[in-house]
Amino acid sequence: MTESPSAVTAVPAFEPDGELCIRTLAMPADTNANGDIFGGWLLSQMDVGGGIMASKVARSRTVTVSIEAMTFRKPVFVGDVVSVHCHAIRVGRTSLTVHVAAWVMRRNETRSILVTDGNFTYVAIDDHGRPHPVVREG
Incomplete structure (x- = not known):
């Protein structure tokens, strides 16, 4: 966990890394006015996946306090299988x-x-x- 909290993948990776936390299918009900998957839907899936990882690491309930450096690279289309991969990059006292x-x-x-x-x-x-x-192993 040596990355800084503001580090976001600068160059897209070719394969997912981290733990698979969610996999779901993008459906027609999740579209915006242009017919693409609504960014808010995708963001919510990511928050749920990140929350699963956070609760696993913290061994307790967690709440989202911020989202930093969000980068939308490509659209998501109806029928795409969406996989959310996560890894902890910083563990503080309570966050x-x-x-x-x-x-x-x-x-x-x-x-x-x-x-x-x-x-x-x-x-x-x-x-x-x-x-x-945060409960520390030890």
Whole structure:
């Protein structure tokens, strides 16, 4: 975990890295007025995937506090299989930053395509919604 929280993949990778946290199918109900998949839908899938990773690392409930350096690289189309891959890049006292990347597999394609990525910061919270220290292995 040596990357800085503001580091986002500068050059698109050719294969997903990190842990697969979500895989779903982009459906017609998820489109914008142009018929492409709505960016907000994709962002929500990424936030859910990042939250899964954050809760796993923190071993507690987490909440999203910021999204940094979001980069939409390619559109997502109806019928694309969307995979969200995550890895923690920073763990602090009560917060952690997760790099989240969304990849698609299009019909008739053999390789995944990176469509967007960004850094999501989460805070570990207790049952009353108050921040608490991230549980460290040890």
